[in-house]
Amino acid sequence: MLMIEANKLRKEYHIEGVETVALADVTFSIAKGEFVAIMGPSGSGKSTLMHILGALDQPTSGTYVLDGQDISHVSDRDLAGIRNRKIGFVFQSYNLLPRTPAIKNVMLPMMYANVVPAERTERAAKLLTLVGLHDRMGHRSNQLSGGQQQRVAIARALALDPAIILADEPTGNLATTQAEEIMHIFRDLHNEGHTIVMITHEPSVARYAKRVITLRDGRIVSDQKQ
Numbered sequence: 001m002l003m004i005e006a007n008k009l010r011k012e013y014h015i016e017g018v019e020t021v022a023l024a025d026v027t028f029s030i031a032k033g034e035f036v037a038i039m040g041p042s043g044s045g046k047s048t049l050m051h052i053l054g055a056l057d058q059p060t061s062g063t064y065v066l067d068g069q070d071i072s073h074v075s076d077r078d079l080a081g082i083r084n085r086k087i088g089f090v091f092q093s094y095n096l097l098p099r100t101p102a103i104k105n106v107m108l109p110m111m112y113a114n115v116v117p118a119e120r121t122e123r124a125a126k127l128l129t130l131v132g133l134h135d136r137m138g139h140r141s142n143q144l145s146g147g148q149q150q151r152v153a154i155a156r157a158l159a160l161d162p163a164i165i166l167a168d169e170p171t172g173n174l175a176t177t178q179a180e181e182i183m184h185i186f187r188d189l190h191n192e193g194h195t196i197v198m199i200t201h202e203p204s205v206a207r208y209a210k211r212v213i214t215l216r217d218g219r220i221v222s223d224q225k226q
């Protein structure tokens with residue numbers, strides 16, 4: 001049961017006549033329930049790959065099948081729908097609405113998806129409890145620590161029960177203790193069966209994943225279970 005099938009992904013950027021090949025020839029698959037870290041030096045293509053996996057961008061060539069659906073050539077509009085339904089994003093900078101209570105931040109994707117109000121509140125409260133913030137639901141995001149904000153972002157990513165969680169440097173702005181708390185949440189989510197793909201520079205963070213894919217110059221140079 002595959003969640004991701006990437007076949008010969010290539011991504012070129014053309015700027016002022018200069019061609020950059022961000023992804024050269026990337027082929028791999030990820031099964032449902034895997035916890036994968038993507039590593040590699042700066043400029044190796046990690047974010048480019050993440051954008052394609054997250055249906056934020058499309059490859060120049062190659063195919064990408066997400067949860068059984070080939071989305072390499074769908075329209076931007078369809079891509080947005082797939083993104084909302086299938087993907088829970090966690091970013092380095094949290095991307096919460098400022099001055100908005102934690103619970104509202106988690107409810108927001110459910111509002112856009114027309115989940116009925118009573119269910120939104122109940123599910124948001126449940127998810128915030130899951131990430132250890134039952135006593136912070138009414139706090140505005142600017143009244144929370146970085147680690148707490150990232151926990152709200154994880155609860156928000158789970159709001160619509162995504163097929164996959166994509167995290168781009170989720171601990172990049174956090175001190176060690178807070179980073180460990182975040183990784184314990186990802187570990188628990190993995191143990192519950194969630195599929196997680198995470199970009200990280202930190203070996204101490206990648207250690208939590210069960211498989212590490214390393215990119216260099218837009219190619220996979222190693223792919224190891226651990």
Ligand SMILES: Nc1ncnc2c1ncn2[C@@H]1O[C@H](COP(=O)(O)OP(=O)(O)OP(=O)(O)O)[C@@H](O)[C@H]1O
Pocket residue numbers: 013014015020021022040041042043044045046047048049
């Ligand atoms: N929008 C863009 N236009 C032109 N070139 C781009 C664009 N985005 C990325 N690139 C180029 O593609 C290559 C891969 O970039 P990417 O952002 O995927 O690297 P990365 O592995 O995420 O690096 P970092 O660790 O620094 O975040 C780089 O050479 C970069 O300059």
Ligand SMILES: [Mg+2]
Pocket residue numbers: 046047048
């Ligand atoms: Mg990057």
